[in-house]
Amino acid sequence: MIAYINDNLDQNLSLAEIAAIAQISPHYFASLFKQSMGIAPHQYVTKCRVERAKYLLAKRELSVIQVSQLVGFQSQSHFTKVFRKYIGITPQGFKKLH
Numbered sequence: 001m002i003a004y005i006n007d008n009l010d011q012n013l014s015l016a017e018i019a020a021i022a023q024i025s026p027h028y029f030a031s032l033f034k035q036s037m038g039i040a041p042h043q044y045v046t047k048c049r050v051e052r053a054k055y056l057l058a059k060r061e062l063s064v065i066q067v068s069q070l071v072g073f074q075s076q077s078h079f080t081k082v083f084r085k086y087i088g089i090t091p092q093g094f095k096k097l098h
Contacts (some may be wrong), residue, residue, distance in 0.1 A: 001018060001021070001022055001029075001033070004018065005018065005041075005045055005048060006048060007046065008040060009045070009048055009049050009052055009071050009072050010069070010070055010071065010072045011072060012072070013042055013072070015029065015030060015042065018041060020090065029041070043074075043087060046082060046086075047086070049071040049072055049073065049082075050068075050071075050082065050083055050086045050087065050089070053067050053068070053071045053079070053083060053091065054087065054094065056070060056071070057078075057094050057095040057098065058094075058095075058098035059089055060061050064079070064080075064091045064092055065097065066075075067079075067091065080092075087092045
């Protein structure tokens with residue numbers, strides 16, 4: 001499931017969808033995932049999106065809007081809010097530093 005999540009970060013990854021691929025109930029999947037990974041599936045997806053965004057902002061000449069779309073955020077404002085929460089600076093600030 002980790003590979004599926006990482007391969008589909010640009011998509012809307014719902015708990016029900018991921019659990020269906022694993023062929024177990026969403027509640028059971030969330031429980032197993034948290035037990036093995038230490039965090040909830042949604043938190044893991046968000047963390048992966050932010051990490052991918054950091055890579056894209058540092059290595060490519062993409063705009064913040066393009067990066068937010070490539071990592072699956074529905075809006076740039078939500079992306080900026082989440083990125084700042086996890087990293088401590090805005091995506092634009094991070095891009096300028098790298």
